[in-house]
Amino acid sequence: MKPERKNRVCPVELAGSLDMAIRRWLQNPRIILEPYINEGMTALDLGCGPGFFTLDMARLVGRSGRVIAVDLQQGMLAKVREKIRRSELEDRITLHQCSESAIGISDQIDFALAFYMVHEIPDKESFFSEIATILKPGGRMLIVEPPLHVSRSDFEKTLDIARHTGFAVTKGPKVFFSKTAILKNGRSA
Template sequence: MAKHRFDPIKKDKLFNKERKARLKPMQLLLKHGLKEGDKIADIGAGNGFFAIPAAKIVKESGQVFAVDVEKIMLRDLNKRASSAAVEKNITLIKSSENRAELAEKVDFMLFSYLIHEIDDKESFLDNYLKFLKTDSKILIVEWTKNNMDEGPPKNHRIGRDELKNILENKQLKNIKIEEIDEKNYLITAEKL
């Protein structure tokens, strides 16, 4: 992993009102095509900021594979999922630093604020993209490469163009970049 990694002790900060209002996780997932019955892998799921809304969208006919390296984050995600009554369609997966095994292929894969933490981004993505079905979608949310108090140091962030080039090298198609706000951007791509 890279020099900067989110400290799980600060996990409650991930659910603050300002962050929810800015990112609107439920609307973001719906806008980018997640639907009832889908199987989604949330890589770097943390304590469920996206996994819980995803579980509400895919309902019991779908499945959320919530992958994280930190047990403390997965425990917190499990509590939050129980409180939201969606624990039945979230599978928690403790991963190693660079890989996890999913039981099946997925329709949708999400990486939120994770790629910048990875040293070998190409290998890391190879380990996960193999779990995408044909005609599936990938969504990556990252920090803009600007100076600001929030998030990792600027030199640890990944720029839009660098990330787009990596995805092109992985033979992903229909790559689109979208600004969320001055602090965040997202990239979508498809495996055809």
């Protein structure tokens, strides 16, 4: 079955457009993520693409922390691998190729980022249910969605699904050209 247009996965050929230098001015990863990531954390970059956020996440978790960068497409992970090869960040970043139906990690996560990727997921209920099991109780997830692909009502529908799977939803930070929300895992320890 063909995916709906709005669930189409961003092709590896467009990776360069996610990694343009000007994006750092408009959506600076460090400024966006600093309030949520501390040293020593285990952070998850869901749908990491070419790693625009991954490297700064690894800097923020520091030597004692870890970033798991997850993507559906091996081509995207290869771009991240190339960027971190022989750098001090290499040991802090684990690359993981997931399947369409499951993230497939068992680590307990302090913070998860899903930047411009949730709209590409056809089964959001199963996606959020899985995250609820790997995000620590009280752990936070930042969702950022693009305004052109995702209408206000589609975004609200996504947040309703997150609420039904046990997340408390609050307002997210201001991010250029984006809709945002913070999800807090309501699961008890």
